[in-house]
Structures are given as structure tokens and as C-alpha cells.
Amino acid sequence: MILWIPTIALYLASAILAAxxxxxxxxxARTHLGKGLIAALCLLLAVSITLTASSAYWAYMGYGPxxxxxxxxxxxxxxxxxxxLRKFLES
Incomplete structure (x- = not known):
């Protein structure tokens, strides 16, 4: 059970960072590059939210290490x- 806590925290941090x-x-958003980056980040946000929910479900169901x-x-x-990606975009 203890491994699920940092897992869920990392997925939540990923979702917050993507948002x-x-x-x-x-x-x-008006440029082609901006549209592509925003689309990729929206995909990563959706993946983060989905994996957060699935990890919470797996922890609830009692899956182990x-x-x-x-x-x-x-x-x-x-x-x-x-x-x-954030560091790349800052430079």
C-alpha cells in the first residue's frame, strides 16, 4: 500500500505541471507550433488524470508491489x- 502514495502523488504532480x-x-495558440505543443500537453494531461484514477482504483482493490x-x-x-519539456520551452 505504501508504494501507491508516491505513485498517485507523482501522477497528480504530472497533471498539475501539464495544466x-x-x-x-x-x-x-495561434501558431502551428503552439497548437502542436498544446495538443501534446493535453494528451499528457489526459494520460496523467487517467493514470491517477487507475492507480487509486488499484490501491483500493489491494494490488501490491x-x-x-x-x-x-x-x-x-x-x-x-x-x-x-518545461525546461526546453524555457530556453
């Missing part, structure tokens, strides 16, 4: 990719 990036890219460990790795990978 903040969508808001910050709103001025670029065999499911939680790969989910934790996927959550960390998603958050790292969003963080790297």
Missing part, C-alpha cells in the same frame, strides 16, 4: 518528461 504548461502556452512498482516507475518517467 500549468497549457496555460503558459496559451499566447502561442507487483503492480505498484511499475506504476511508480511510469509516474516518475511521465513527470521527468514533462519537467524536461
Amino acid at each position: 500549468l504548461e497549457i496555460i503558459s502556452l496559451a499566447p502561442l 507487483s503492480v505498484a512498482a511499475p506504476a511508480l516507475a511510469a509516474a516518475a518517467l511521465l513527470l521527468a518528461s514533462l519537467w524536461r
Whole structure:
């Protein structure tokens, strides 16, 4: 059960980061590049929300470390990719 708490927290952080990036890219929505970036971030936001809900369900159903460990790795990978995208867009 303890592995689910950081997993859900990482997925929520990914969703928040994606939403903040969508808001910050709103001025670029009229360009082709901006539309593509916003579409990709909307997809990542949807994935983050879906995985948060599914992780909460798996934790509720009592799945153990065999499911939680790969989910934790996927959550960390998603958050790292969003963080790297944020750093790329700032430069």
C-alpha cells in the first residue's frame, strides 16, 4: 500500500505541471507550433488524470508491489518528461 502514495502523488504532480504548461502556452495558440505543443500537453494531461484514477482504483482493490512498482516507475518517467519539456520551452 505504501508504494501507491508516491505513485498517485507523482501522477497528480504530472497533471498539475501539464495544466500549468497549457496555460503558459496559451499566447502561442495561434501558431502551428503552439497548437502542436498544446495538443501534446493535453494528451499528457489526459494520460496523467487517467493514470491517477487507475492507480487509486488499484490501491483500493489491494494490488501490491507487483503492480505498484511499475506504476511508480511510469509516474516518475511521465513527470521527468514533462519537467524536461518545461525546461526546453524555457530556453
